[in-house]
Amino acid sequence: MSEITNADYIAEAKKALNDPVLQNALADLQARFGRGTALAYRNLPEGPDLRLKAHEIRAKTIENLDVVLETLAENVRKNGGHVFFAYDTQAALDYCLATARRHKVKLAVKGKSMVSEEIGLNTALIEDGIEVAETDLGEYIIQLAGERPSHIIAPAIHKSRKDIGKLFADKIGIPYTDDPPSLTRAARKALREKFLAAGIGFSGCNIACAETGHIATVSNEGNIRMATTMPKVHVAIMGMERVAARLEDHDVLLRLLCRGAAAQNMGTYVSYVGGPRYLQQADGPDEFHLVILDNGRSRILADEEFREMLYCIRCAACLNVCPVYGKIGGHAYGHPYSGPVGAVVMPLLAGINRSKDLCQGETLCGACQDACSVNIDIPRMLLALRAKLADGDANWQVSRASIPEKGIYILWSWIIQNRRVYELFLRLAALGQCLLPKNRELIRRLPPPMSGWTRDRDIQPVAERSFMDRWRSGDID
Amino acid sequence: MDTSNQAAFISRIRSALGHSSHQRRPANGLFTSRPTSEINRILERIKNRSHAERQQLLGRLIEMAEPINLNVVVLKDPPAVTAALADLIRDKDPEWGHQKSVVTWAHPLIESLNLSGALADQNVPVYITELKESDADEKFGEKERERLRKHIVDSYIGVTSADFCMAETASLVMRTRPGQARSVSLVPSIHIAVIHLNQIIADLKELYALIQWDTESSREGLTNCMTFISGPSKTADVEATMVHGAHGPREVYIYVVTDS
Numbered sequence: 227m228s229e230i231t232n233a234d235y236i237a238e239a240k241k242a243l244n245d246p247v248l249q250n251a252l253a254d255l256q257a258r259f260g261r262g263t264a265l266a267y268r269n270l271p272e273g274p275d276l277r278l279k280a281h282e283i284r285a286k287t288i289e290n291l292d293v294v295l296e297t298l299a300e301n302v303r304k305n306g307g308h309v310f311f312a313y314d315t316q317a318a319l320d321y322c323l324a325t326a327r328r329h330k331v332k333l334a335v336k337g338k339s340m341v342s343e344e345i346g347l348n349t350a351l352i353e354d355g356i357e358v359a360e361t362d363l364g365e366y367i368i369q370l371a372g373e374r375p376s377h378i379i380a381p382a383i384h385k386s387r388k389d390i391g392k393l394f395a396d397k398i399g400i401p402y403t404d405d406p407p408s409l410t411r412a413a414r415k416a417l418r419e420k421f422l423a424a425g426i427g428f429s430g431c432n433i434a435c436a437e438t439g440h441i442a443t444v445s446n447e448g449n450i451r452m453a454t455t456m457p458k459v460h461v462a463i464m465g466m467e468r469v470a471a472r473l474e475d476h477d478v479l480l481r482l483l484c485r486g487a488a489a490q491n492m493g494t495y496v497s498y499v500g501g502p503r504y505l506q507q508a509d510g511p512d513e514f515h516l517v518i519l520d521n522g523r524s525r526i527l528a529d530e531e532f533r534e535m536l537y538c539i540r541c542a543a544c545l546n547v548c549p550v551y552g553k554i555g556g557h558a559y560g561h562p563y564s565g566p567v568g569a570v571v572m573p574l575l576a577g578i579n580r581s582k583d584l585c586q587g588e589t590l591c592g593a594c595q596d597a598c599s600v601n602i603d604i605p606r607m608l609l610a611l612r613a614k615l616a617d618g619d620a621n622w623q624v625s626r627a628s629i630p631e632k633g634i635y636i637l638w639s640w641i642i643q644n645r646r647v648y649e650l651f652l653r654l655a656a657l658g659q660c661l662l663p664k665n666r667e668l669i670r671r672l673p674p675p676m677s678g679w680t681r682d683r684d685i686q687p688v689a690e691r692s693f694m695d696r697w698r699s700g701d702i703d
Numbered sequence: 704m705d706t707s708n709q710a711a712f713i714s715r716i717r718s719a720l721g722h723s724s725h726q727r728r729p730a731n732g733l734f735t736s737r738p739t740s741e742i743n744r745i746l747e748r749i750k751n752r753s754h755a756e757r758q759q760l761l762g763r764l765i766e767m768a769e770p771i772n773l774n775v776v777v778l779k780d781p782p783a784v785t786a787a788l789a790d791l792i793r794d795k796d797p798e799w800g801h802q803k804s805v806v807t808w809a810h811p812l813i814e815s816l817n818l819s820g821a822l823a824d825q826n827v828p829v830y831i832t833e834l835k836e837s838d839a840d841e842k843f844g845e846k847e848r849e850r851l852r853k854h855i856v857d858s859y860i861g862v863t864s865a866d867f868c869m870a871e872t873a874s875l876v877m878r879t880r881p882g883q884a885r886s887v888s889l890v891p892s893i894h895i896a897v898i899h900l901n902q903i904i905a906d907l908k909e910l911y912a913l914i915q916w917d918t919e920s921s922r923e924g925l926t927n928c929m930t931f932i933s934g935p936s937k938t939a940d941v942e943a944t945m946v947h948g949a950h951g952p953r954e955v956y957i958y959v960v961t962d963s
Contacts, residue, residue: 251942251943254943255943258943286733289720290728290730290733291716291720292713292716292717292720292722292728293727293728293729293730293733294733295712295713295716296709296713296727297730297733297734299709305927306927309709310708311708311709311711311712311713312708313708313711313712313715317708361950362940363938363940363941363949364938364940367940367941380939380940380943381940382940382941383943386942387941387942387944390941406941406942406944406946407946409941410938410940410941410946410948410949411948413949414948414949414950417950418950421950422856436734437734437735438924438925440925440929446936446937446938446939446949447936447937447938447949447950447951448889448936448949448950448951448952449949449950451885451889451930451950451951452889452890452950452951455885455886455889455928456886456890466712466716471733471734472733472734472735473735473911473914473915473925474735474908474911474915476907476911477907477908477911480907481907491767491871491872491873491933492872492873492874492931492933493933494771494932494933494934494935494936494937494951495930495931495932495933495936495951496874496930496931496933497928497929497930497931498925498928498929498930499927499928500925500926500927500928501927502927503927504879504881504927505844506834506881506882507834507879507880507881507884507927508832508833508834508848508851508852508881508882508884509832509848509851509852509855509884509885509886510879510885510927510928514927518712520712520715524715524716524719525719527716527719527720528718528719528720
């Protein structure tokens with residue numbers, strides 16, 4: 227996982243909290259899309275319960291993923307496409323590079339694809355001497371700035387129009403402007419040349435359809451259609467779970483995907499691509515390749531506790547309601563997946579110990595599940611990850627995150643199970659806290675090792691007399 | 704095609720799911736093998752749709768098109784479409800360069816418009832994206848395709864028809880055929896789709912039922928590229944401000960012919 231960089235969660239989160247531009251952008255994003263999506267679910271003819279049906283569809287597909295993928299591959303080949311099964315990042319990159327080299331490609335265009343971020347496709351292409359142009363406007367901005375996306379659907383949400391104006395003046399040599407239509411037009415012009423000159427187009431896949439042998443991609447800008455129509459070769463990369471068995475499943479999943487992603491009834495462009503141009507057709511790619519990627523997913527599949535995470539269709543609705551994402555933004559999570567989905571997927575893909583801050587940073591408020599287009603129980607899996615961190619887990623090679631913490635919990639569990647010890651503890655705490663600084667009845671600071679608790683918040687003091695004590699002496703009505 | 708990695712890949716999934724890793728499992732009821740009674744009902748409904756019901760769908764299309772900046776123009780017959788197109792071409796200026804040119808599909812409905820005749824007085828050439836029979840051969844086709852591609856890139860208006868139009872999401876549905884290049888609806892600055900009233904259907908459910916189970920529509924299946932277009936290309940990536948014309952057409956018109 228070359229591109230997964232577990233940034234310092236705490237430091238990055240702090241930086242985000244102190245960035246007023248980002249705070250405004252995040253608040254605005256959540257106010258519009260968070261509410262918009264909830265409303266869009268309610269306006270479905272079937273109502274928000276369609277999400278439950280989608281959950282069942284996804285469950286059935288994932289339980290039969292072997293059959294579904296074999297069928298998909300068979301049908302894509304029948305349509306004249308090539309299918310490559312990649313166990314890991316390296317295998318996927320090798321295949322993409324070999325395909326590009328075979329066609330002597332100098333310039334590649336890319337439609338927005340999170341899985342290509344996951345495998346680090348850009349870096350690999352550039353190291354191989356191939357220029358690569360991101361074509362989603364947000365991704366293009368991020369690429370020009372040399373940064374990483376901070377939202378699955380709105381990758382440049384952390385940049386202000388002034389930032390983008392300066393960036394464009396600097397990198398593509400247009401006179402400075404911070405007018406969104408002018409900036410969009412400048413990118414349209416620059417990228418049109420790339421689309422027409424590129425020798426290969428890369429795309430992701432929103433949901434494939436096994437029984438027809440097609441991948442489906444959704445975009446509002448039209449960049450994915452451009453990248454998969456104009457170059458001579460189209461390579462689509464999909465995580466192995468991004469497939470539905472039947473076309474009629476797409477009726478449910480596509481409608482929910484567009485609502486979850488952007489509160490839309492339908493994205494502007496949906497394309498089902500199932501193979502190369504036929505001989506008599508005037509355009510479309512001469513070759514179509516589908517790369518199906520495992521990269522740690524079969525391990526998630528094998529664990530029934532986390533299998534549900536593979537139901538995810540990456541609509542990013544959970545980001546738009548998450549109170550944690552809404553404050554710290556996408557960069558703190560370490561790339562490429564952020565928000566609640568990232569908080570579960572990243573530890574499972576990149577290592578639970580390594581990404582422990584992600585699952586520990588979420589609040590378990592449950593908003594993500596309500597927003598989820600396929601009703602995934604993300605809070606349950608966040609808790610399961612935390613349990614593994616608390617106790618260690620041989621299967622996932624998790625070592626206990628904190629031995630002192632475990633020690634404290636063992637001690638605490640002993641204290642509360644022994645009434646006398648507990649009462650003694652309360653009495654000592656009630657006496658001891660007199661020495662601590664207070665503010666309006668609340669304790670301002672605890673001594674180490676508990677000082678972390680009171681760094682950003684005050685804590686309720688222990689009552690002078692315990693409830694049981696007052697009950698026994700009849701002081702309670 | 705190297706399938707050795709496929710075998711290992713799939714057997715890994717089988718064992719992850721707790722099945723024997725070597726044996727291919729049957730597809731018990733996973734895929735649709737015949738139309739359900741619901742699908743039959745949908746097909747029946749489409750077939751027996753009355754003129755009044757079609758008008759109702761048209762109303763719904765217009766209603767759903769408005770918020771996504773998709774222009775629906777209702778016209779009586781092909782000559783009315785030709786006149787409307789000629790007016791539009793007179794009014795609109797090209798986005799790139801100065802020469803106005805139009806590119807169209809080879810399609811009976813579009814051919815019936817006789818566009819090249821109608822645009823001759825404006826000096827606007829009309830190109831049709833059809834490969835000649837002899838050019839379909841790989842060796843000769845390349846040059847001809849390059850020529851068509853240049854016309855598509857240079858044209859500021861692309862005229863297509865569509866297979867269907869879904870009212871509920873205001874989406875044009877286009878499959879790919881010889882003579883009907885997909886970039887005609889993508890590369891020019893303005894896209895115009897001319898359809899008949901009876902091509903309007905309700906929603907995705909109807910579409911999927913038709914292309915999978917209707918005797919006529921299912922013959923081609925999805926083809927190698929089926930595209931839905933719901934309005935003009937758009938982006939909100941600069942401070943969440945909506946801008947039309949990111950990479951695809953800045954304006955999209957659906958001309959609905961009501962005469963049958």
